[in-house]
Amino acid sequence: MADTDAGTDAPDFDTVMPASGRLETLSPLVRRRVAPNGGPFTASGTCTYVVGHGRVAVIDPGPADAGHVEALLADLGQESVAAIVVTHTHRDHSPGARLLQARTGAPIAGCLPHRAARALGAGEIGHLDAAADRDHVPDRPMHEGDALSGEGWTLVAVETPGHTMNHLAFALPEEAALFSGDHVMAWSTSIVAPPDGSMRAYMDSLDKLRGRDETIYWPGHGGPVRDPRRFVRGLANHRRHREASIRARIAAGDDTIPAIVAATYQNLDPRLRGAAALSVFAHLEDLVARGLVATQGAPRLDGIFAPGSSPAG
Numbered sequence: 001m002a003d004t005d006a007g008t009d010a011p012d013f014d015t016v017m018p019a020s021g022r023l024e025t026l027s028p029l030v031r032r033r034v035a036p037n038g039g040p041f042t043a044s045g046t047c048t049y050v051v052g053h054g055r056v057a058v059i060d061p062g063p064a065d066a067g068h069v070e071a072l073l074a075d076l077g078q079e080s081v082a083a084i085v086v087t088h089t090h091r092d093h094s095p096g097a098r099l100l101q102a103r104t105g106a107p108i109a110g111c112l113p114h115r116a117a118r119a120l121g122a123g124e125i126g127h128l129d130a131a132a133d134r135d136h137v138p139d140r141p142m143h144e145g146d147a148l149s150g151e152g153w154t155l156v157a158v159e160t161p162g163h164t165m166n167h168l169a170f171a172l173p174e175e176a177a178l179f180s181g182d183h184v185m186a187w188s189t190s191i192v193a194p195p196d197g198s199m200r201a202y203m204d205s206l207d208k209l210r211g212r213d214e215t216i217y218w219p220g221h222g223g224p225v226r227d228p229r230r231f232v233r234g235l236a237n238h239r240r241h242r243e244a245s246i247r248a249r250i251a252a253g254d255d256t257i258p259a260i261v262a263a264t265y266q267n268l269d270p271r272l273r274g275a276a277a278l279s280v281f282a283h284l285e286d287l288v289a290r291g292l293v294a295t296q297g298a299p300r301l302d303g304i305f306a307p308g309s310s311p312a313g
Contacts, residue, residue, distance in 0.1 A: 011234025014186040014223050017044035023075035027175055029053075029153050030218060033072050035062035037092055040271050043187050043221040046092045048072060049179060051172065052153040055082040058106075059155075059170065059179050060220060061096030069099045081106040083140075083148050085155060087181030088167040089114035089133040093220060097136070109140035109148055110157070111166040117198035132164075132196065142168060155179075160209065162202025163190045171214060178214040180225065184232060187222030189239075193278035199239075199286040206236045243283050247307070250293060255304050257281055277301065 018024065020034035031050040038044045046062040050072075058081055062068055081104040086094045088111050097108045114132050142148075142157040149155070158169040160183040170179040182190050183205060192202045210232050217225035225231050242264075249260045261268070261276045268276060281301055287293035292308045299305075 011231050011238060013188060016223055017187070018047065018223055020045045021071075023050070023072070026218070026224075027177070029172065029175055030177065032218070033068070033075060035065060035068045035092075035096070037063050037065065040269065041191070041275070042092055043185075045221070047218070047220055047222075048096070049218060050076070051155065052082075052150045053079065055080050055150050057081075057083045057085050057148060057150060057153070057155060058100060059085045060087055060093045060181070061100045063092050064095035064099060066099055069096055069103060072100070073103060080104070082150050084108045085148065085170060086110040086136065086138065087169065087179065087220060088164040089136045090131050090164065090182070091133050092131075093181070094133045094136045107139040108136075109138055110142050110170075111136075111138065111164075111168045112141045113137055113166070115165050116195040117161075117165050117201065118195045120195055158208075158212075160205040161198065162192055162205045163197050165196075165198065165201065167205075169209075171212075176213065176215045178209075178212070178217045178228070180209075180217040180219045182220045184209065184217055184225055184228070184235065185219040185222050186217075186225045186231070189235060191275050191279060192282040193275070194282050194285055197282065199282040200289070202282075203236065203239060203286075206232055206239075210236070239283075242279075243287065246280060246283050247287065247292060250305050251307050255306060257284070257301055257303075257305075260305075 018034050020036050023031050023033045025031050033048050034044055035046040048062050049059040051057040056079055084097045084100050084106050086097050101108055114134050144159045146157045147154055154173055156171040160167050160169045163182045169181055192199050217228045245264050249263050254260050254263050257277050257280050260280050265276045285299045288295055288299045294306045294308045295303045
């Protein structure tokens with residue numbers, strides 16, 4: 001699920017979208033079919049990946065779309081599904097796992113059940129409740145370093161909380177590749193929206209990926225990230241610039257999230273205004289925790305914000 005930040009100070013995004021409707025070979029071990037759920041938050045649709053040949057792993061079967069699952073199985077023909085792997089519990093990624101399991105009997109592995117970064121505050125609602133798949137219960141929950149393997153392939157879990165708190169990426173060491181889910185995508189930044197996600201956890205996960213040596217990322221939406229270290233560095237810099245612009249707007253007197261969004265996001269598609277507000281809210285939660293922005297009580301979407309007392313960070 002994408003954010004709205006593809007703009008000023010952003011890394012070099014790749015807006016060439018993979019087509020849905022067919023199983024494409026991407027590398028000796030990786031194939032992809034894009035689910036037909038394209039939109040402003042999903043690019044051309046959710047990327048479902050097939051890893052290996054013969055007995056394969058399927059990563060992120062996508063939404064509860066029986067047609068997508070049936071088409072995938074038709075593509076595979078006589079091949080069998082050994083494992084169904086899920087990066088995180090948003091409804092554009094995980095519900096299809098249960099449909100695929102019902103057709104194949106394969107175990108569901110990967111991320112843990114859905115959980116929020118924090119409890120709801122007083123009077124607060126879960127703004128991404130409709131996006132959360134709370135029915136996901138894996139047969140094999142995976143943690144940092146846990147691995148699945150088949151003939152010629154290995155998938156190693158890399159914990160990358162932030163977009164959701166149960167988010168996993170999966171390394172494919174045989175090809176120096178990483179299935180990055182929605183944490184890093186080539187076409188846009190990811191939405192980080194409290195209480196579902198955490199900006200601090202997201203930034204820490206970016207730092208973690210910068211220390212890895214994969215040479216290509218296969219994301220949950222859009223095309224591949226081909227220079228991941230440089231791209232992840234650009235994402236982190238972009239978030240820091242966004243943070244600085246939010247602090248500057250507060251210093252200039254924009255003390256509410258709608259005012260900050262109006263001043264910070266230029267030529268914003270009206271459909272994305274809510275996502276922009278949630279992104280600003282995620283930054284403000286982190287800034288308040290660090291003492292760089294002040295507010296009365298816990299940060300709220302309808303809160304009033306002022307410069308903090310801590311020095312510039």
